[in-house]
Amino acid sequence: xxxxxxxxxxxxxxxxxxxxxxxxxxxxxxxxxxxxxxxxxxxxxxxxxxxxxxxxxxxxxxxxxxxxxxxxxxxxxxxxx
Numbered sequence: 001x002x003x004x005x006x007x008x009x010x011x012x013x014x015x016x017x018x019x020x021x022x023x024x025x026x027x028x029x030x031x032x033x034x035x036x037x038x039x040x041x042x043x044x045x046x047x048x049x050x051x052x053x054x055x056x057x058x059x060x061x062x063x064x065x066x067x068x069x070x071x072x073x074x075x076x077x078x079x080x081x
Contacts, residue, residue, distance in 0.1 A: 013048040027069030
């Protein structure tokens with residue numbers, strides 16, 4: 001699965017949880033760039049992404065993610081594991 005396919009799936013989780021699609025996701029996107037992406041919604045989004053990819057994030061991976069690019073790298077790592 002390539003980065004573009006992963007972003008499409010990630011975006012679905014964001015739209016589902018945030019209930020809007022007024023944002024752009026790219027590798028440099030952070031929570032500051034997306035209305036409604038706050039601590040509580042972050043947990044819900046990460047949970048939905050885990051379900052979408054049938055993976056489970058490690059706590060250290062979650063804590064070290066700074067942007068969507070880091071999330072994509074972590075998803076790729078978990079898919080290949």
